Amino acid sequence: MRRLSFLWRYLRRHPVRLYTGIASVLGSVVVGMATPLLVGGAVDQFRTNPTSRVLVTYGGLLVLVAAVRGAFTNAQRMLLVTLSRDVEQELRDDYFAHLATQPQRFFHRHATGDLLARATSDLQAVRMLCGPAIMYTANTVFTAVLTLYFLFDIHAGLSLAALAPMPFVALATRVFGARIHQHFERVQEQFAALSSRVQENLAGLRVVRAYAREDRERRVFAAANDELVSRHRSLIRWTSAFHPLLQGLVGVGFVIVLGYGGGLVVEGVITIGEFVTFNFFLTKLVWPMIAIGWVINLAERGLASLARIRRILETSGAGEQPSPEEAGVPGFRESVAGHLRFTDLDFSYPSVENGSQLQVPVNGSVEPALAGLTLDIAAGTTVAIVGHTGSGKSTLLSLLPRLIDPPPGAVTLDGVDLLDWPLDRLRAAIAMVPQETFLFSVTVGENIAFGQPEAGEEQIRRAAELAGLESDLSSFPRGLDTIVGERGITLSGGQKQRVALARAILCDAPILLLDDCLSAVDTQTEERILTNLRTVFPGRTVLLVSHRISAVRDADEIVVLDGGRIAERGTHDGLVAHDGLYADLDRRQRLEEELQAI
Ligand SMILES: Nc1ncnc2c1ncn2[C@@H]1O[C@H](COP(=O)(O)OP(=O)(O)OP(=O)(O)O)[C@@H](O)[C@H]1O
Numbered sequence: 001m002r003r004l005s006f007l008w009r010y011l012r013r014h015p016v017r018l019y020t021g022i023a024s025v026l027g028s029v030v031v032g033m034a035t036p037l038l039v040g041g042a043v044d045q046f047r048t049n050p051t052s053r054v055l056v057t058y059g060g061l062l063v064l065v066a067a068v069r070g071a072f073t074n075a076q077r078m079l080l081v082t083l084s085r086d087v088e089q090e091l092r093d094d095y096f097a098h099l100a101t102q103p104q105r106f107f108h109r110h111a112t113g114d115l116l117a118r119a120t121s122d123l124q125a126v127r128m129l130c131g132p133a134i135m136y137t138a139n140t141v142f143t144a145v146l147t148l149y150f151l152f153d154i155h156a157g158l159s160l161a162a163l164a165p166m167p168f169v170a171l172a173t174r175v176f177g178a179r180i181h182q183h184f185e186r187v188q189e190q191f192a193a194l195s196s197r198v199q200e201n202l203a204g205l206r207v208v209r210a211y212a213r214e215d216r217e218r219r220v221f222a223a224a225n226d227e228l229v230s231r232h233r234s235l236i237r238w239t240s241a242f243h244p245l246l247q248g249l250v251g252v253g254f255v256i257v258l259g260y261g262g263g264l265v266v267e268g269v270i271t272i273g274e275f276v277t278f279n280f281f282l283t284k285l286v287w288p289m290i291a292i293g294w295v296i297n298l299a300e301r302g303l304a305s306l307a308r309i310r311r312i313l314e315t316s317g318a319g320e321q322p323s324p325e326e327a328g329v330p331g332f333r334e335s336v337a338g339h340l341r342f343t344d345l346d347f348s349y350p351s352v353e354n355g356s357q358l359q360v361p362v363n364g365s366v367e368p369a370l371a372g373l374t375l376d377i378a379a380g381t382t383v384a385i386v387g388h389t390g391s392g393k394s395t396l397l398s399l400l401p402r403l404i405d406p407p408p409g410a411v412t413l414d415g416v417d418l419l420d421w422p423l424d425r426l427r428a429a430i431a432m433v434p435q436e437t438f439l440f441s442v443t444v445g446e447n448i449a450f451g452q453p454e455a456g457e458e459q460i461r462r463a464a465e466l467a468g469l470e471s472d473l474s475s476f477p478r479g480l481d482t483i484v485g486e487r488g489i490t491l492s493g494g495q496k497q498r499v500a501l502a503r504a505i506l507c508d509a510p511i512l513l514l515d516d517c518l519s520a521v522d523t524q525t526e527e528r529i530l531t532n533l534r535t536v537f538p539g540r541t542v543l544l545v546s547h548r549i550s551a552v553r554d555a556d557e558i559v560v561l562d563g564g565r566i567a568e569r570g571t572h573d574g575l576v577a578h579d580g581l582y583a584d585l586d587r588r589q590r591l592e593e594e595l596q597a598i
């Protein structure tokens with residue numbers, strides 16, 4: 001019932017169509033009742049008075065009934081089927097909007113293909129539940145009630161005998177319904193797993209090819225596909241046994257009517273016309289009886305799918321938090337200065353439970369990614385972060401726009417706990433170039449303007465120039481209007497990085513986070529871009545992660561991370577004099593440069 005009340009929230013937004021749709025179903029059923037009565041009447045009339053007038057009158061009436069009924073049927077479909085499409089659209093919108101608010105960990109728990117399956121085949125099953133299921137349920141109920149009335153009106157005893165198989169129909173429906181539901185769930189699960197597989201393989205196509213794993217992937221896919229078909233087969237076995245069984249039971253009813261009803265005609269208890277009418281009405285019951293099975297099937301599928309969609313819609317997002325006023329945050333200001341403070345920050349990635357759909361295996365180690373980190377970054381300063389791979393640099397940066405949530409009180413922006421900031425304002429204050437660039441399959445210009453869609457061409461060009469993209473743009477066939485292919489596949493690694501950098505520059509945010517954003521460009525280009533960037537840095541708080549000393553030496557402060565802890569901090573000269581990790585890194589990189597110069 002809870003599942004239906006969830007659906008009701010959507011259905012009740014369209015009361016006019018819902019109720020007039022159901023009324024049209026009633027209309028078509030009521031008008032349809034005239035047909036058996038007319039045919040029976042015609043038979044009786046014709047026996048006593050076989051004239052062409054009788055023939056024409058009854059024939060004309062039958063045509064009229066068919067026309068009116070057709071009009072109602074048309075209306076019912078127009079109203080209820082479009083209604084189901086609208087509900088589907090609203091559910092899909094809500095689903096997508098909900099996914100967009102989910103925190104990172106949600107996507108660690110749910111495979112993309114599974115989320116896609118819910119948005120496609122599950123949503124379709126829910127649509128069938130809203131449209132056809134409502135339509136046929138109403139039809140069945142109205143038809144059953146009216147038909148039973150007319151049957152009993154003709155002869156109660158005959159009706160009872162004809163309906164004797166009914167309890168068996170109900171029984172068969174129950175038993176088969178449960179099985180069908182169970183098998184359908186299994187089919188949906190496997191379909192989701194298969195979708196995940198396809199999605200991952202397409203996304204990782206280059207890796208698959210590079211490692212020549214096509215054959216293996218094909219075999220794994222074929223096995224999963226086989227499993228899907230075999231689950232479908234089990235489902236088909238049950239559904240295909242179900243329908244003939246129902247029809248057989250219905251047939252028994254007709255045999256009874258033929259024997260018992262024929263006797264009644266011979267005895268003169270009912271007329272031949274009434275016998276014909278009775279049979280006609282009984283035929284009208286056949287469809288509802290079969291429809292019950294079908295509707296139950298639809299309802300089972302729809303409800304199972306609805307539950308799967310609802311489970312997603314009801315996981316709470318990351319975006320819920322008190323409003324700034326409610327939070328009663330002291331010193332909350334309209335404009336963001338960009339003062340960041342980390343206080344004794346410990347952070348460990350949540351260990352991921354075992355589960356088939358999980359994609360992030362973690363090998364038992366619970367090493368914290370960041371430990372006891374205390375750091376104060378004054379507004380408007382540039383702080384560089386260096387450290388070995390895996391030392392926690394990206395983790396530190398990801399905490400700021402809350403791609404992952406820091407522990408309460410550990411990180412503040414302008415003196416306010418990050419967790420108390422409204423997420424949209426926090427993120428608007430931060431422009432980030434993540435370590436792994438992601439481009440959309442639109443034009444270069446649109447990719448740059450992703451965070452500022454209203455930006456003018458001139459601004460976009462300027463951002464591109466600052467990011468060192470100028471010469472690349474002139475080499476692209478259509479400059480800023482060049483389409484970059486899926487995920488930017490037509491660009492080089494360094495070009496992609498610079499598009500992402502331009503995107504961040506265009507945002508003009510008070511805080512700029514650059515996570516190793518020039519790792520794929522050569523040292524000279526990096527030098528040139530950094531010179532450009534220094535014109536952008538003043539007045540902003542910049543966190544700059546890099547593996548290259550040349551990129552970080554001019555920062556106001558350099559922080560060296562080691563195993564999630566701050567190992568050293570200071571200016572370039574101070575750290576070199578300190579002769580620790582940083583000085584070691586500096587020495588090695590200078591040596592490399594000298595070797596290259598030879
Ligand atoms: N999503 C995640 N789930 C679990 N552990 C993670 C996740 N991301 C990173 N880690 C772990 O956290 C630690 C710090 O990773 P992080 O990405 O911050 O390193 P990094 O300093 O940015 O490294 P690199 O220089 O290679 O980019 C590593 O031990 C890594 O394995």
Ligand SMILES: [Mg+2]
Pocket residue numbers: 393394395435515516
């Ligand atoms: Mg990193």
